[in-house]
Amino acid sequence: MKYSAITLCFIMSSLLVLLLASRARASQPDIFTVKVGDIEVSMLSEVQRDGSPDILIGASKADIEKFMPDRSYKSAVAAYLIKSPEDVVLVDTGFGREIERNIKSLGLQSSDIRALLITHSHGDHIGGLLKDGGAAYPGAKVFISKLEYDWSAQVRESLAKYGDSVELITPGTLDAPGPEIIKGVTPIAAYGHTPGHTIFLVESKGEKLMIWGDLTHVMAIQAPRPGISVTYDSDPDQAASVRKSVLKFVSDNKIPVAGMHIAYPGIGDILPDPDNLGGYKFIPSAK
Numbered sequence: 001m002k003y004s005a006i007t008l009c010f011i012m013s014s015l016l017v018l019l020l021a022s023r024a025r026a027s028q029p030d031i032f033t034v035k036v037g038d039i040e041v042s043m044l045s046e047v048q049r050d051g052s053p054d055i056l057i058g059a060s061k062a063d064i065e066k067f068m069p070d071r072s073y074k075s076a077v078a079a080y081l082i083k084s085p086e087d088v089v090l091v092d093t094g095f096g097r098e099i100e101r102n103i104k105s106l107g108l109q110s111s112d113i114r115a116l117l118i119t120h121s122h123g124d125h126i127g128g129l130l131k132d133g134g135a136a137y138p139g140a141k142v143f144i145s146k147l148e149y150d151w152s153a154q155v156r157e158s159l160a161k162y163g164d165s166v167e168l169i170t171p172g173t174l175d176a177p178g179p180e181i182i183k184g185v186t187p188i189a190a191y192g193h194t195p196g197h198t199i200f201l202v203e204s205k206g207e208k209l210m211i212w213g214d215l216t217h218v219m220a221i222q223a224p225r226p227g228i229s230v231t232y233d234s235d236p237d238q239a240a241s242v243r244k245s246v247l248k249f250v251s252d253n254k255i256p257v258a259g260m261h262i263a264y265p266g267i268g269d270i271l272p273d274p275d276n277l278g279g280y281k282f283i284p285s286a287k
C-alpha cells in the first residue's frame with residue numbers, strides 16, 4: 001500500500017494531536033478528594049480555565065491591578081461527590097460533559113448516585129441532569145430549594161424526568177442549618193446568586209466542609225474583597241451580603257470550603273486577611 005506525502009503528513013500530524021491531547025489530559029488532574037470524618041468528598045472537575053475580570057461588578061482599577069495584575073484568574077467548573085458509609089451523593093451535575101467519566105474513574109456508576117443536591121439552576125450546574133432525554137441519575141432522589149424550583153422553568157423541565165423523586169426543600173440558616181436531608185449534610189440558604197441558591201454543610205465526627213456552590217466565581221478578588229459581585233449574580237447586592245456572611249462564618253468557625261468555580265483542587269481554607277480589612281485569604285488544600 002502506498003501513501004502520498006500529503007496523506008503521510010496528515011496521518012503524522014493527527015497522531016501528534018492525539019498524543020498531545022492525551023498528555024494534556026494526563027497532566028490535568030480531574031479529581032481531588034478530602035476526608036471529612038467518615039465521609040469522603042471529591043471535587044469532580046469538568047473545566048479548568050483562565051477567566052477575565054470583565055464579569056466583576058464594582059471592582060476598582062486599583063483592586064484589579066493589585067489582585068490580578070495580569071488581568072486573568074484561575075477558575076473551574078466542578079461538581080462534588082459525597083461518599084459516606086450510608087450514601088453516594090452528587091452535588092450539582094456540571095454541564096454534563098465530564099462528570100460521568102469522573103464518577104466512573106472513582107469506580108462508581110451514575111446509577112450508584114442515591115441523591116442529587118442542586119445548589120442552583122444555571123446550566124453549568126444542572127446541564128448534566130439529563131442524558132439522552134432521560135434522567136442521567138435514575139436511582140437518585142433530587143433535593144432543590146423550593147424557591148429555586150419555582151424560579152427556574154429550565155430546572156422544572158429537567159426535573160420532570162425524575163418524576164416524584166424530587167423533594168423541594170426549605171434550607172436553614174448559618175446559625176440554624178438544616179434540616180438534615182442526607183445523613184451528615186444540611187442545606188443553608190445563600191440566596192443572591194440566584195433566588196434559591198443553596199449551599200451544603202457536610203459534617204462527620206466533628207469535622208466539617210462547606211460546599212458553597214457559586215458563592216464566589218473569582219477567588220483572586222472576591223476573597224479579599226467580598227463586596228465585589230459578578231454579572232452572573234441575579235441580585236448583586238444580596239449576593240455580596242451573603243458572601244460576606246458566609247466567609248465570616250467559615251473563617252470564624254475554621255470550616256474548610258469547596259466551590260464549583262474554585263480552581264483545582266477546589267477545596268481549601270478561608271483565613272482573615274490582615275492586609276485587607278473585612279477580607280479573607282483562600283489557602284488551597286495540599287494537592
Ligand SMILES: [Zn+2]
Nearest residue numbers: 122124214260
Ligand atoms: Zn456556576
